[in-house]
Amino acid sequence: MSTDLAACRTKIDALDRQLLQLMNERQRITLDVVRAKRESGLPVFDSGREDALLQKLSEINPGPMSSDGIRRIWLAIMSESRIYQALSADPSEESR
Amino acid sequence: MSTDLAACRTKIDALDRQLLQLMNERQRITLDVVRAKRESGLPVFDSGREDALLQKLSEINPGPMSSDGIRRIWLAIMSESRIYQALSADPSEESR
Numbered sequence: 093m094s095t096d097l098a099a100c101r102t103k104i105d106a107l108d109r110q111l112l113q114l115m116n117e118r119q120r121i122t123l124d125v126v127r128a129k130r131e132s133g134l135p136v137f138d139s140g141r142e143d144a145l146l147q148k149l150s151e152i153n154p155g156p157m158s159s160d161g162i163r164r165i166w167l168a169i170m171s172e173s174r175i176y177q178a179l180s181a182d183p184s185e186e187s188r
Numbered sequence: 189m190s191t192d193l194a195a196c197r198t199k200i201d202a203l204d205r206q207l208l209q210l211m212n213e214r215q216r217i218t219l220d221v222v223r224a225k226r227e228s229g230l231p232v233f234d235s236g237r238e239d240a241l242l243q244k245l246s247e248i249n250p251g252p253m254s255s256d257g258i259r260r261i262w263l264a265i266m267s268e269s270r271i272y273q274a275l276s277a278d279p280s281e282e283s284r
């Protein structure tokens with residue numbers, strides 16, 4: 093393996109570790125959002141906010157990743173948040 | 189909106205900006221990997237390395253995100269890398 097290639101892989105590994113930490117932190121805060129919404133009697137899911145987030149991320153995306161790519165990745169991230177929210181759901185939420 | 193909810197959203201917005209920067213940095217380095225592989229005459233795609241990466245991320249995942257969730261998100265990230273690599277491809281790569 094060339095030195096360049098090894099150096100690139102070391103950088104990607106470090107980035108992946110940072111991404112992993114940040115995504116888990118995002119997931120923890122997502123659960124805080126669910127709790128805060130329940131306390132305020134607000135609906136937990138808000139597709140309008142998800143759409144606005146995707147739009148904003150596309151606008152501030154510096155590249156080289158495409159905005160379509162960003163959209164696909166965040167849909168995956170937000171989908172995991174929804175799964176996590178559902179698994180952490182208060183049963184009383186079901187009837188709202 | 190409660191103060192808690194507003195604070196959580198501010199934190200998520202900040203995390204999303206960091207994630208956006210890191211993913212774009214990862215994408216840039218991915219292109220460096222492609223260049224280094226071409227210079228070394230190595231095949232660009234390496235499904236074994238992707239599998240090993242997914243396995244390692246699952247092992248070091250601190251949670252609360254599930255390992256299945258991590259796997260789904262990284263498949264989306266790596267899929268974007270492949271799209272980007274294909275768009276940036278040297279035409280001579282096609283015949284390898």
